[in-house]
Amino acid sequence: MSRYLADTDVLIDYSREQEPATSFLLVMLASRDEVGICAVQLAEIYAGQERGERPAFDAFLDSLPCWEIIPAVGLLAGDYRRTFAREGRAINTPDAINAAVAFRMAATVVTRNVKDYPMAEVEALVP
Numbered sequence: 001m002s003r004y005l006a007d008t009d010v011l012i013d014y015s016r017e018q019e020p021a022t023s024f025l026l027v028m029l030a031s032r033d034e035v036g037i038c039a040v041q042l043a044e045i046y047a048g049q050e051r052g053e054r055p056a057f058d059a060f061l062d063s064l065p066c067w068e069i070i071p072a073v074g075l076l077a078g079d080y081r082r083t084f085a086r087e088g089r090a091i092n093t094p095d096a097i098n099a100a101v102a103f104r105m106a107a108t109v110v111t112r113n114v115k116d117y118p119m120a121e122v123e124a125l126v127p
Contacts, residue, residue, distance in 0.1 A: 002033045005102045006064070007111035008044040008094075010127055011037070015057045024110070024127030035110075036065040038101045040094045067101050076100035080119055089118070 013021035077096035084091045095116040102109045109124040117124035
């Protein structure tokens with residue numbers, strides 16, 4: 001079984017029934033693979049719409065495991081930001097947290113923006 005952390009951009013594409021995100025997520029969900037999210041995706045999605053505005057999408061998000069952001073995730077995300085800042089590359093906090101959650105859960109980040117996940121120990125793929 002593989003694990004995948006669905007990034008916000010892929011979830012939004014899914015909510016709009018845009019390909020290839022929709023097919024990719026449906027195949028992963030129909031398989032034995034696990035597709036999860038974390039609080040970052042919820043914060044980003046519900047910053048753009050109210051909960052209850054799209055009940056079917058709310059139900060879809062509710063059906064996915066929401067992986068915890070524990071202190072070790074915060075520390076690792078800070079390490080990512082500091083390390084890449086020293087190299088002259090800014091990593092935003094949500095992406096650093098996503099990467100740390102993915103690392104902790106041994107998950108691959110599914111995103112259209114693989115450039116946002118340059119961490120050697122974090123795999124990212126485009127659906």
